[in-house]
Every structure is written in C-alpha cells, then in structure tokens.
Amino acid sequence: MTTDLLFAIRGVRVNNILNVDHLDIRKEKVTCITGESGAGKSTLMKLLNKMISPDSGEIFYEGAPLKDIDSVQHRRKAVMLSQVPLIFPGTIKDNLMMGYMLNGSKPDGDEVLKQALHNMQMTKELDEDAGTLSGGEKQRLALARILLLAADVYLLDEPTAALDEDTEMMVLGHFIAEIKKKHASLIMITHSRKVNEQYADERIDLSQLPFREEMEKNI
Numbered sequence: 001m002t003t004d005l006l007f008a009i010r011g012v013r014v015n016n017i018l019n020v021d022h023l024d025i026r027k028e029k030v031t032c033i034t035g036e037s038g039a040g041k042s043t044l045m046k047l048l049n050k051m052i053s054p055d056s057g058e059i060f061y062e063g064a065p066l067k068d069i070d071s072v073q074h075r076r077k078a079v080m081l082s083q084v085p086l087i088f089p090g091t092i093k094d095n096l097m098m099g100y101m102l103n104g105s106k107p108d109g110d111e112v113l114k115q116a117l118h119n120m121q122m123t124k125e126l127d128e129d130a131g132t133l134s135g136g137e138k139q140r141l142a143l144a145r146i147l148l149l150a151a152d153v154y155l156l157d158e159p160t161a162a163l164d165e166d167t168e169m170m171v172l173g174h175f176i177a178e179i180k181k182k183h184a185s186l187i188m189i190t191h192s193r194k195v196n197e198q199y200a201d202e203r204i205d206l207s208q209l210p211f212r213e214e215m216e217k218n219i
C-alpha cells in the first residue's frame with residue numbers, strides 16, 4: 001500500500017446497499033462522491049467515520065484496519081457532518097464550543113470563532129440564538145464548527161445543499177482553502193456539477209463503480 005493512501009476499501013459489503021471491491025482515497029485531496037439517490041453515498045461516509053461496520057471486507061485507515069482503531073479516537077481525527085446538521089440548543093457560540101468539547105480539544109477565543117463564521121459567509125453574532133437560524137445558516141454554522149477543529153479528515157454529506165450556488169461556491173472555497181492549509185483531507189458528497197468540476201481533486205461516482213450492475217442482478 002502506498003503511503004499517500006488515506007482510506008483503502010477492500011471487498012466491502014453492507015447488506016444489499018453497498019458493495020465496493022476496491023477503492024482508494026488519497027490523503028490531502030478533495031474527493032467528491034457523486035451518484036444517484038440511494039446509491040449508498042451516505043452509507044459509505046458512515047463506514048469511513050466508523051458509525052457502521054461492513055458485513056464483510058476490510059477498510060484500512062492510513063494502513064491500519066479501521067476495525068482495530070478506537071471509534072471515538074477515529075471520529076476525532078475523521079470528523080463527519082451529516083446531511084441534516086446537528087444544532088444544539090443555545091447560542092451560536094454554544095454551538096461552536098460544543099465542537100471543541102466533543103472533540104476533546106482546547107477552544108479558541110472569540111476572534112477566531114468570529115473569523116470562522118465570517119469565512120462561512122455568516123453575518124450573525126456569537127450570542128444569537130442558533131435555534132432560529134435558517135436551514136442554510138445552520139449548515140454554515142455546522143461547517144464553521146468542524147472547521148475550527150484540528151481534524152485530519154473532513155467527511156461532509158451534502159454540506160451546502162441548502163445554499164444558493166454563489167454562496168455554496170464561496171463557502172466551499174474558504175473551507176477548502178483552510179483544509180489545504182492544515183494538510184487535511186476532504187471527502188464530500190455533492191450533487192453539484194459545478195462543485196465537482198471546480199473543487200474535486202479526485203472523483204468517485206458510486207453509480208458507476210463496476211460492481212453495481214452485478215449487485216443489482218443478485219437482489
């Protein structure tokens with residue numbers, strides 16, 4: 001296995017949902033995952049975040065079997081943002097602080113928090129109630145929350161689906177610039193052709209993986 005491999009997926013099967021014979025995801029790249037609805041994109045992200053385990057096969061993270069890595073430790077390094085972002089009761093600042101707390105890391109000061117919000121195109125103040133934010137603002141708050149963490153891998157499941165295209169491109173542009181500065185990796189599900197064309201270093205189309213036809217014949 002070469003050293004630039006982040007995840008190596010070998011013969012992985014999850015029920016009749018996902019069947020990946022051989023898939024490599026490289027370090028320090030922006031990898032965009034596309035595929036029709038129901039193709040198993042979110043399921044793949046949950047596997048990589050160790051929220052679920054495969055029925056068969058093996059996933060390697062930086063060369064080590066993922067099954068042997070402690071789940072909590074793994075999730076601190078490989079943080080995931082699910083399709084519907086989790087917003088906690090309280091202020092915007094409370095929500096940003098929750099990220100540090102769950103990640104077990106030392107919080108930054110208010111100026112850093114404000115800059116993260118600004119980079120995510122948020123014009124709200126730290127002491128505003130997070131509960132009244134719009135869907136798109138909640139997505140951006142959740143993005144700011146994970147961007148503040150010193151993670152190695154960011155797993156984003158349609159992170160900007162609620163944003164208009166211009167805002168989406170700006171938010172992702174900032175997010176990716178920060179990721180590159182940290183030498184981290186980004187794996188992102190997107191339905192946007194523009195995002196895929198402009199930002200992806202690597203592209204995985206789950207509908208096109210060669211196993212899929214074979215699997216569908218067997219259902």
Ligand SMILES: Nc1ncnc2c1ncn2[C@@H]1O[C@H](COP(=O)(O)OP(=O)(O)OP(=O)(O)O)[C@@H](O)[C@H]1O
Binds near residue numbers: 036
């Ligand atoms: N826990 C589960 N039990 C049974 N079926 C499931 C489970 N999780 C997902 N599925 C099914 O597996 C298929 C793939 O789901 P998944 O959420 O991975 O798709 P997706 O490619 O992310 O779709 P979308 O683009 O619509 O979000 C779907 O048909 C879904 O209903």
